[in-house]
Amino acid sequence: MPLARSTTAFKSSSALVGKGVHRAAMVSIRNPIEMFVAVLILASFSYFTLYNLARTSDIFSGTSTRLYPATVHASANDNGFSLYPASDEITKNAVKIHMKQLAVNDKGEALDRFQSMIENQVFVPDEPALSNNKFSYAHGLCYQTEENQCAALPSWENDDQVVLSYAIDATGSIRRELARQWADKVDSLPPGELVSQANQQEGENLLAWLFIITRNVVFRLKELIDMADNVDIFVILAGYIMMIITFVSLFVNMRRMGSRYSLASAVTVNGFFSFMLALLTVHAIGVQPSPVVLAEAIPFLVVTIGFERPYKLTKRVFEFSKETPLTRQDVRETIIRAVDTVALPIARDCVIEISVLALGAKSAIAGLREFCFLSAILLAYDVVLLFTWYTSVLTLKLELTRIREISGNTSSNKNNNKKSQAPSNMSYVRRAVVKALSDDSSNATPRDSQKSDGSFIGRLKLLMIVAFVAMHIFEFCTAFQSGPQVDVTQPGIASVLSSLLEQHRASAQASLPLIVEVFPAVVFHVPSANKSLVPESITRPLEALSEIYAVYIQHPVISQWLAIGLFVSLFLNTYLFNVAKQPKQLPTEQRTDKQSQQQAPPTPTIATKKAVVSSPPPSTDVIRSVDECMALIKTPEALNDEEVIQLVQNGKVASYALEKTLGDFERAVSVRRSLISRASVTKTLEHSLLPLKDYHYDKVFGACCENVVGYMPLPLGIAGPMKIDGIDTVIPMATTEGCLVASASRGCKAINNGGGATTIVTADGMTRGPCLSFPNIISAGECKRWIEQEGNSILTEAFNSTSRFARLRKLKVALAGKLMFVRFSTTTGDAMGMNMISKGCEKALSVLGEHFPDMQIVSLSGNYCTDKKPAAINWIEGRGKSVVAEAVIPGHVVEKVLKTTVAALVELNVDKNLVGSAMAGSVGGFNAQAANILTAIYLAAGQDPAQNVESSQCITLMSAVNDGKDLHISCTMPCIEVGTVGGGTTLPPQQAVLEMLGVRGPHPTNPGDNARRLARIICAAVMAGELSLCAALAAGHLVRAHMAHNRATAVPAPIPGSCIKS
Structure with missing residues (x-):
């Protein structure tokens, strides 16, 4: 019980921290300019306060060594x-x-x-x-x-x-x-x-004071170096070198992500702001860290705290921004998703590091106590500014990049092309230095790169902080001397x-x-008049400015009014800036036309594109020449559709690139539709009934389909609800077969009257079976033995290193002559997982090739998986989710709802589903219509319908229980291949269906639970369809039902002159 309570408290506190970070980030994302300027003002006040404190202190005074009490x-x-x-x-x-x-x-x-x-x-x-x-x-x-x-x-x-x-x-x-x-x-x-x-x-005047400071600092450094041991000098020098390397690494990593200097400079400024605020805070509290201690400890502070947190956030933002083209995404949504992903790990690491530094702050060592106290406050400010000021910088960066891409200045695409080229022109030394100073995760996919995000680096830094504090507490050695x-x-x-x-x-x-x-x-x-080193003509204006500053800026009343005026000016300018960005008001007639065009809610991207178009495309009566049209290709809104068709027909624009060229997905689909229609034999597609408008083509582009000319609507029916594992669940089915939804609903009703369906998941593992070739069977046999024995753990470790979710569960090896087939079985979280497992297989095979150099990879998929083909190995070993569902239907429900008897159902199931399928030599086809129900749900929920080949393998068993009065039915489906992430599940209609089932996207706490729940629902729905169809066959109702409901009969015309309807 205490452990459970502590776990609950930890989860609640984590949720509270996550909610707080989310709200702070949302304020920064919605008001980036205001947040940016507000923090700059706060940092400026901190800077001037510290500047005045430094001038009146003895940090830079004199050349003699500073004495301590x-x-x-x-x-x-x-x-x-x-x-x-x-x-x-x-x-x-x-x-x-x-x-x-x-x-x-x-x-x-x-x-x-x-x-x-x-x-x-x-x-x-x-x-x-x-x-x-x-x-x-x-x-x-x-x-x-x-x-x-x-x-x-x-x-x-x-x-x-x-x-x-x-x-x-x-x-x-x-x-x-x-x-x-x-x-x-x-x-x-x-x-x-x-x-x-x-x-x-x-x-003294400003220039003379700066000269004195420079001179005093140089002499002070010389005195400190003369007093220090050679070991101390070496340690401090090494610390500064590591600090410089840390800054170089920051700029290299940010450059690899597409930002030359701006983001790296922003990260550096973020750390400088945190340092100033921390110094001001400790001074206000009364803690006075020694300047010498700060000079010695700043390298350690930079190296251990580093820039891992802003780099991790920036990396996640850029990964999410690359999922869809930047011109068609909501920048705010992208950044808040990235913040929600990294907020809890960053906050957790920060709390642990602050706790360790707090222990050092309670020590009795004078220099260590002040430094640890300053470091703990610095860490807190760094995290706060990360999710406020730096988040606003990221927002402005993405917004400006998006504006440049919309305007046609796609310089980032050129940079990406250069980045994707092989670094063959670089020298070996330069490549080695860049690789050593940068994060080696550029080849990882956004989903798979979430596995640790430098967890090793985080643990190493925490270990360095603990060792540093312990080293000084136990006085093994100490650099913090007073x-x-x-x-x-x-x-x-x-x-x-x-x-x-x-x-x-x-x-x-x-x-x-x-x-x-x-x-x-x-x-x-006694004060003495010092002769200035600078001519009076230069110093007099500076002294006048200094006097003005002393009289007006430092005056308590005037300074407050200036601050109020500054804030009023800031918010007024921000308001005017936002107003200037709004589109101009259209006349009443144009505004009415726009409103009528936008009654159907389009996607955010399409809405944005329509908003910037102030007038419709030019009339198609006059078609300009190809050369004239090519001159206007950067402004596609100036071209009409016929001119775009002309460019495609003349080879100036590729048909598959219309979306990128026009920037309007719906218009690109319409133009492509006209092109294909005019090139076809029938020429009917252009004006056919195939729907075109108001579809989420931005979700399709680059993810689901190419050369799109429209979309194919399917009727969506709902069967049920059916109680599955104690939860009332509706069954969405997209189908054109009449009676299918009604039949499944009847089965759901019968199962509900018996208490509902119960399901279990017996196995979870997607498979991929590459084909490998060896010179002879001796080598193939040795490799098989190695994989099944000592190599199993080596390949498992290599496979698991490629993803946060993929975990290798089983390896099955088979030989065919000198060919070897290895069947990798792995869990894939909530994704169906074919891309994930393919990436893991490539990594494992590369490790396998290091142990067996004579091995050749024939194909990454050797049909030993087996995917989208009937195969006994899937039926026996399983693929995807292996699910079993059962239910008990009382005898009176069988008679009243299903219109048959228990004995008739049991006999029909044996004779039809078992004996009949065996006579046909079926593999996994011991059912009545499992593919019917499964494929209808697949189409509705965004799954791959081609995988119904293996996924619909099912054996339906029925038996009489409770002295033959009630019916027990079960469906065993060993290879249901489903996912709730990726593929067709990214389309909004399919996402709506998954959300209705409560399984949209990844599971928040237990990866894979959403996909497993969907597989349970499918298996239970198949059982309902099996029960209803077998009952109809046993009662002889099948043909009559289809004749009545599955045929559209023409409505007879009324008899002229007759008032009587037959």
């Missing part, structure tokens, strides 16, 4: 301080002090005024809610040895600087936060008589600490341990 402690019995290990926990009941140091270059009166301001005029906190409760150093913040008396710390001199020390009581979380705020406020004091180094850089700390043994600092310890010993808290965190000194000096 040092912590010392002294217990009640110690005579002096000792370094406090960073990994230890803070001692309970200890007095915690922050010692802030200020180094001042002026020793005159300015120093006294500065010291008075620091102690009495810097107030914290800044929150408006606490404005009545402000603290300064002298009043509430300093460490007090006696009541209302701050600890007196001596000043000391260092290189013409006077160092002032301040002891701030940081015992407890509240005081620690107040101490941090006071220190930050002192560091950022506005320029006056004394100015800090950060404020001095802020006052850097050099303040030297507490320096004479000046040591004297201050000794004085502080003496005053602590004399206070009332002398029995408590003392912990002091010594911060590096902040330098203040």
